[in-house]
Each structure stands twice: as structure tokens, then as C-alpha cells.
Amino acid sequence: MTSTTTTPDSATTAVALSGVTKVYGRGANAVLALDGVSLDVAPGEFVCLVGASGCGKSTLLNLVAGLDRPSGGQIDLAGDASPGLMFQEPALFPWLTVDGNVEVPLKLRGLPRAERRARVAELLRTVHLADFGRKRPHELSGGMRQRVALARTLALDTPVLLMDEPFGALDAMTRDILHDELERIWSERRLSVLFVTHNVREAARLADRIILLSSRPGRIIYSTTVDIPRPRRIDSPEVAAIAAEVTERLRTEVGRHGQ
Amino acid sequence: MASDTLASTARTDAQISGLDALEIAGREKELSRASRLWAATWPKLAALGIAVGIWQVVVWTGWKDPWALPGPGPVFADLADYALSSALWDGLATTARRAVLGFAAAVTVGLLLGLAVARSKILRAALGSMITALQTMPSIAWFPLAILLFQLSEQAIFFVVVLGAAPSIANGVLHGVDYVPPLLMRAGRNLGAQGLNLYRYVIAPAALPAIVAGLKQGWAFAWRSLMAGELLVVIAARTSIGAQLTYARDFSDAERLMAIMIVILVVGLAVDAAFGAADKAIRRRWGVLDQAGQ
Numbered sequence: 001m002t003s004t005t006t007t008p009d010s011a012t013t014a015v016a017l018s019g020v021t022k023v024y025g026r027g028a029n030a031v032l033a034l035d036g037v038s039l040d041v042a043p044g045e046f047v048c049l050v051g052a053s054g055c056g057k058s059t060l061l062n063l064v065a066g067l068d069r070p071s072g073g074q075i076d077l078a079g080d081a082s083p084g085l086m087f088q089e090p091a092l093f094p095w096l097t098v099d100g101n102v103e104v105p106l107k108l109r110g111l112p113r114a115e116r117r118a119r120v121a122e123l124l125r126t127v128h129l130a131d132f133g134r135k136r137p138h139e140l141s142g143g144m145r146q147r148v149a150l151a152r153t154l155a156l157d158t159p160v161l162l163m164d165e166p167f168g169a170l171d172a173m174t175r176d177i178l179h180d181e182l183e184r185i186w187s188e189r190r191l192s193v194l195f196v197t198h199n200v201r202e203a204a205r206l207a208d209r210i211i212l213l214s215s216r217p218g219r220i221i222y223s224t225t226v227d228i229p230r231p232r233r234i235d236s237p238e239v240a241a242i243a244a245e246v247t248e249r250l251r252t253e254v255g256r257h258g259q
Numbered sequence: 260m261a262s263d264t265l266a267s268t269a270r271t272d273a274q275i276s277g278l279d280a281l282e283i284a285g286r287e288k289e290l291s292r293a294s295r296l297w298a299a300t301w302p303k304l305a306a307l308g309i310a311v312g313i314w315q316v317v318v319w320t321g322w323k324d325p326w327a328l329p330g331p332g333p334v335f336a337d338l339a340d341y342a343l344s345s346a347l348w349d350g351l352a353t354t355a356r357r358a359v360l361g362f363a364a365a366v367t368v369g370l371l372l373g374l375a376v377a378r379s380k381i382l383r384a385a386l387g388s389m390i391t392a393l394q395t396m397p398s399i400a401w402f403p404l405a406i407l408l409f410q411l412s413e414q415a416i417f418f419v420v421v422l423g424a425a426p427s428i429a430n431g432v433l434h435g436v437d438y439v440p441p442l443l444m445r446a447g448r449n450l451g452a453q454g455l456n457l458y459r460y461v462i463a464p465a466a467l468p469a470i471v472a473g474l475k476q477g478w479a480f481a482w483r484s485l486m487a488g489e490l491l492v493v494i495a496a497r498t499s500i501g502a503q504l505t506y507a508r509d510f511s512d513a514e515r516l517m518a519i520m521i522v523i524l525v526v527g528l529a530v531d532a533a534f535g536a537a538d539k540a541i542r543r544r545w546g547v548l549d550q551a552g553q
Contacts, residue, residue: 065449082449085446091442091446094544094545095544095545096464104450107460128276128279137546138546139546141278141283143278144279173278177275180271181275184271
């Protein structure tokens with residue numbers, strides 16, 4: 001089913017998915033998680049994937065991250081850098097300090113020690129944790145841990161960031177501030193972001209484009225461009241209007257499973 | 260517009276550091292080292308005092324003749340003599356050498372076996388439950404076979420010590436590798452760790468607490484096996500703690516017998532405490548000490 005390999009034109013596409021299908025299990029027990037998902041993310045674009053439970057959002061990110069293989073279709077990434085992936089939990093290594101955690105991808109890339117140190121300091125400054133390098137993850141709050149995880153992912157120096165409900169476990173206040181942070185880092189570093197969330201307002205707050213996935217199987221059923229000027233506020237009427245529209249579509253989709 | 264953005268950035272910075280300060284405030288409370296040490300020590304001392312007291316009371320009741328059950332006084336007096344004699348230190352040297360060699364071999368075998376079984380589905384199906392079965396086998400039950408195979412020799416003791424300790428260590432490794440959180444594995448792989456690097460950066464450190472627990476249990480089994488071995492396999496030319504214990508019984512030297520038992524207990528406890536300290540240090544770094552209740 002997989003077709004030929006092509007590198008997407010990196011001037012126009014950072015991530016290209018064409019007809020991506022994922023089946024779990026086989027025979028009578030097979031479950032179709034994703035069905036023919038085609039999607040392009042432009043360089044520097046912020047795309048939010050929204051969907052109800054069982055829409056295969058996380059499956060999709062795993063496939064793009066290369067942690068799992070698609071059953072069919074094709075995924076192409078500009079350049080050869082693998083994308084960085086963030087989860088709902090920070091997934092920090094508890095046996096390492098904050099510095100040590102951010103250093104892991106740099107060590108794995110074989111950077112010399114002096115350069116690693118400078119990069120770690122720079123990345124922690126980026127997420128406003130310059131003074132917390134010697135702390136251990138359990139000494140930090142949830143929001144701070146998630147920022148360490150962001151710094152660690154940025155240490156991969158990848159142009160593509162995949163985020164799987166990264167702020168889902170945080171309180172509203174912290175989430176609000178992290179939205180500002182992520183927006184700043186995204187625009188400073190010209191990142192391409194594929195951001196999964198079930199929070200429609202969060203999507204409207206952050207995205208250039210919102211894509212709605214159906215549930216069981218996951219298919220793209222709706223896509224809308226968000227052209228509210230930045231910086232945005234999550235409680236602005238423009239964000240609320242977009243969110244209301246997407247929510248309406250989402251409800252219709254959920255209702256379809258009720259009969 | 261530019262100044263707008265700048266102002267909003269400065270505001271966000273202040274908000275972030277404010278939120279951070281609020282969230283981690285009051286998390287650190289440090290007790291002084293001395294009071295921590297005292298809090299950990301006095302219950303142990305009290306328990307020891309009560310145990311010795313009960314022992315003395317039993318002796319006073321005249322339940323057994325003093326040549327069979329001497330009181331704490333004569334025993335501790337003999338222990339002092341014993342500690343000043345070369346017998347203790349010669350015996351301890353032999354015993355310690357056997358313990359170190361046997362335990363080191365058990366660690367090597369246990370680590371390799373644990374890793375191999377953790378990695379291979381076939382090996383796991385074949386050996387997984389056998390390791391647990393070996394663990395429940397009382398090590399003294401191995402001695403008849405060991406003596407048949409190696410006669411009354413160092414090898415017989417070594418054989419049983421390794422067989423006693425290795426399954427616990429292998430089980431610790433197996434348990435540790437099995438329970439590495441899948442999320443950390445995914446994070447490690449995404450950060451670029453593959454193959455051996457995945458072991459080095461994720462699996463080994465994540466499994467370390469369980470491995471240390473396995474080592475601690477393995478030590479307890481090694482020490483028991485060694486004592487059983489030294490009681491049964493007495494090599495005439497070489498004194499050891501266990502051999503001296505046998506001689507003490509042969510000569511009905513009850514004070515010496517109990518003094519030697521105290522030495523065995525103290526050595527076992529001291530090594531166990533070292534493993535306990537390592538375990539605690541790891542758990543403190545991991546940030547799971549609170550749940551474990553110190």
C-alpha cells in the first residue's frame with residue numbers, strides 16, 4: 001500500500017501526510033484507527049488537531065514521530081531531522097536534574113561538553129528556568145516540568161514539534177501562561193507545530209489552522225483557518241466565536257455515534 | 260505594536276516567575292543531620308535494650324542451665340575477648356573473602372541472566388518461572404549435591420552461595436526492566452536513544468531501584484547460604500566464622516557460641532544497612548522517598 005518515497009518541497013511543506021491509514025490488530029478483531037488522513041503542515045505553521053475520544057489523534061502523532069509505522073499511506077518530513085514529541089505528562093527522567101534532562105538529546109547527538117553546557121543554559125533561559133538547572137523534576141511544579149520537557153524537546157533542534165495534549169493536566173492559569181510561552185517560542189524559532197488537543201478554545205487560541213478528526217475511524221471531517229491577529233487571548237470574543245463553530249461540528253460528530 | 264509586544268513579554272515573564280515561586284514555596288523542609296540520625300537510631304537502640312533485657316530475664320528464671328544458656332554479661336565479656344583475639348579476625352577474613360567472591364559471582368550471573376531473560380521472549384517462557392522456583396529453594400538443600408560434586412571444599416560453598424543469591428538478583432533485574440514506564444521509553448526513543456543507548460540512558464537508570472532491591476535480597480540469601488556452608492563444610496586447615504561456630508558447639512562453649520552468633524548478626528546487618536542506604540539515596544533522587552515513608 002505504501003507508495004514511493006518523495007521528499008516534500010521544504011519551501012512549502014514541513015510535514016506531509018498522504019492517505020495515512022493505521023489498523024490495529026488483524027482479522028476480525030482489527031480496528032481501523034486512522035482512515036486515509038492527508039494533511040500538509042507548512043513551515044512555521046501551527047496546526048491543531050481536534051477530535052473526540054477515539055479519533056486517533058495520539059496515533060497520528062506517534063506515526064509522524066516515527067514511534068509507530070502506518071499500515072498504509074505515506075508520511076514525509078522536510079529535511080532529515082526527526083520531529084520532537086511532547087506528551088501530556090512531562091516524561092522527564094527522575095534520576096537526572098533539570099540540566100541533565102535537557103542535556104540527554106545533546107549527548108545522544110554527540111555534542112562536546114562545553115557546547116552542551118552552553119546549549120542547556122540557553123534552552124533553560126528560553127523557558128524561563130535558568131535558575132532551576134540543579135533541581136530535580138520532583139521539586140518542580142507541573143507547569144515547570146512541562147517547560148523543562150519543552151526545553152528538552154527543543155534541544156533536538158528539530159523544525160517540527162509534535163505536541164500531544166501537552167497542557168491537558170495543568171490548571172487554567174498555568175495553561176494560559178504556557179500558551180503565551182509556546183506562541184513566543186514558536187514564532188521566534190519558526191517551528192512547525194502539530195498540536196493535539198480536545199480543548200477547542202485552546203485550539204482557537206493557538207492555531208493557524210484547526211483540523212477536526214472524526215472518531216472510529218479517524219478521518220479529517222473539517223478544517224478551518226484561524227486568522228485572528230496575534231498575540232491572542234483565550235477569553236477574546238474572536239477566539240470564542242471560532243471555538244463555538246468548531247464545538248458545534250464536534251458535537252454533531254459525537255452525536256453521530258449515539259444512534 | 261513592537262512596544263506592545265515587548266510590554267506583554269515583560270508581563271508574562273513576571274507572571275511566570277511569580278507562579279513558579281508560589282508553586283514551589285514551602286516544599287523544602289530540612290531537619291538537621293544530628294536530629295535525623297537520632298530519630299532513626301533511638302528506636303533501634305530501645306529495641307536492642309529490650310531484647311537483651313528479655314534474654315537476661317529468661318536466664319534469671321533458671322529455665323536452662325548456664326552452660327546451655329549463658330546470660331548477656333558473660334557473653335558480652337567473651338565477645339570482648341573474642342574481638343581482641345586473632346581467631347575472630349582470621350575467621351572473618353576467610354568468611355569475608357568467600358562472601359565477596361560468591362556475591363560478586365552471583366551478581367555477574369544474576370545480572371546477565373536477568374538481562375537475557377528480560378530481552379528474549381523464549382528465554383522468559385523457559386526460565387522466568389524457574390528463576391522464581393530457584394529463589395524459593397532453601398539453599399541448605401543444595402549442600403548434599405554440592406558436597407557430592409565438589410567434596411568438602413571451597414567450591415562446594417561457592418557453588419551454593421552463587422545458587423542462593425543469583426536468582427534474587429536476576430529477578431530484581433527482570434522486575435526492573437519490565438517496569439520501566441513505557442512513557443519514558445517513548446520519550447527516550449524520541450530524543451534519539453536506540454539500541455544500547457536506550458539501555459544506557461533509559462532502561463538501566465529506570466531499573467536501578469529494583470536492581471538494588473534485588474542485590475539487597477541476594478545479599479541476604481548469600482550470607483545465609485555462606486553460614487550454612489561453613490557449618491557443614493568444615494575445612495580443617497582453614498578457620499572461618501561458621502567453622503568456629505561448629506567448634507564452639509562441639510566444645511560446649513556456650514559463651515563463645517553466642518558471641519559468634521552476634522558477630523554473624525552484626526556483619527549481616529551492616530551489609531544490609533549499606534544496601535539500605537544506597538536504596539534510600541536512589542529513592543531520594545527519584546523523589547519517591549515520601550511515598551515510601553522513609
